[in-house]
Amino acid sequence: MLLEIKNLHAKVGGNEILKGIDLKVGLGEVHAIMGPNGSGKSTLAQVLAGRDVYAVTEGEVLYEGKNLLEMAPEDRAREGVFMAFQYPVEIPGVSNTYFLRTARNAIRKHHGQEEMDAMDFLTFIREKMKLLEMDESLMTRPVNEGFSGGEKKRNEIFQMAVLEPKLAILDETDSGLDIDALKIVARGVNAMRSKDRSMIVVTHYQRLLNYIVPDFVHVLSDGRIVKSGRKELALELEQKGYGWLEGAVNATA
């Protein structure tokens, strides 16, 4: 098992957002997490990445058998955890290429591999740029600065392609994308699918799952997973709406 989440509770400020999440992700699996706004999807993604505004109050998360919650965000990344941000951050003054090379080298160094120089790195990223239709100019510009919404999301998946994580968490990567941009992003993600890599795809909409077909679908509501199933669950959800499951929660409570 790559990732094991047990009874995870988390809060921000005084509000409990996650109220006991249980989830197992095996190596090579793609899990979709769906749910209405405010159900805790993004909180779960950010807790896994190590954002410290969320306080974990109960439960544990094992990643390759290790306690993930005790690890600093950079250590998680070096061990292979990657989150594509819902709202990628703009970093003026730091070029996209320099940032990515620094990140990749930090990860390589952690694994005892030699660091890549600027030339080697450029060769390495060229193919991945093509895959995500990243324009050369986006590479020399400061990270995300002046990028359109679609360019920012593409840049996230491009980073994933460059950093080659073991566990990729996509936090609403599809939100706000037009269909062409969505296809490019999905193509990038699908190219990364492998038996050695797992993915958690957090989304509000079923649309993305037409392009990134998950192995499992979980529905999050009010901080708990209220239903799990195969990919067909997403279609059912599309037809019946989230209200259907919120009803189910109340019925079981």
Added chain:
Amino acid sequence: MTTAIKENLDVYLQSFRELERRGKVPEWLARIRTEAIERFLDLGFPTPRDEEWKYTNVASIARTPFEPAPAVPAERAAERIATHALAQLDCPRLVFVNGKPVPELSSLGGLEAGVKVMSLEKAVASGTEPVEQYLARTADPATHPFVALNTAFLQDGAWVEIPKRTALSKPIYLLYVTLPGSKPTVTYPRNVVLIGRESQATLIEGYLSLGDSAYLTNAVTEIIVEENSVLEYVKLQSESPAAFHVATVKMQQARNASAHATTVTLGARLAREETASVLDGEGGEATLNGLYVLTGEQHVDNHTTLDHAKAHCSSRELYKGILEGRSTGVFNGKIIVRPDAQKTDSKQSNKNLLLSEDATINTKPQLEIYADDVKCTHGATVGQIDAEALFYLRSRGISQREARNLLTVAFANDVLDKIKYAYLRERLKASVLERLATQP
């Protein structure tokens, strides 16, 4: 209520008498110096009650009995300078050690025809250079105690003259190195720079120290930028952590002249950096940029003045500060738009990054506008490292320390990237990075 410190000024008068006895200077210079010492004795050292010195207390300068800095053998200085990254610029240079020019360390080969770069003392003594016409005209000793003090004690510095229609292929580097002794010493560098019409030049003024005891550098640089000329000026202050540095840079720009100044402050226990330009002809452009990186107990006061005297001029100003430890910074940006200066276009910005809870910045724009058809904007920000950006970098595997440095350097690069001379720009970036890396 007193706005000046006038005790212990006798020491300065005595030193002045000594200087008068020792050196033989032309009558016109003797007159300027005498007027200046009289003016200084009259003004005294300013106190924080003086609005212009509200946040910068120079009592410790007033209290310290500085002695003239002793001459240093060239070999000894050479050995020490060789280790300093910022002393190794690839361009013609005039190097001063403890205020005196050291020909062995200077190299003035490769200058274009007619360009003069020489010791100010020699230029005065020669009697053939038009020093009298320019000295103490742009920087006025009458109103500023430290300019008055510098003028009274001025002995040497650089005389730079670029003839008309001459574009320099390489910058000119004026480097002032202090080798402090066991007692506090003082130097009074004075530079006069003349950029002839339709010429182009880059001038770098550097202050370095090869020791860590206390001394005072009181420097004044006067720059005349003639019609349709282009000047890039970079001041680099990397004095010792125990030093006092009070400097005034005054530029006078003629019609269609463009001046781009960058002041980088890394050193000194207490520094006052005054940078000013008078846009005295239509169509002029002035940029005053600055970067200050402070730590420990450092105090740096950047006082800038953009004086729009004529119409159709534009000015841009960007000062950025990075403050750690218990350091304090001051930014005071004055913009004057005179009644004749219609169509003035002026923008000022001061941004600060506070890396510790004990660091302080006082920032103040000061706009005096006497014309009615002008565009003037100003803004100031004070903030910490952006937590979101820090997390973003860390979530990609970059360590917290490296992420902080990366963000801090990015903040600084905004100013450094605007320096056109690439060789210096890259060295400055490295110096800032090194400076940040050594901080706790």
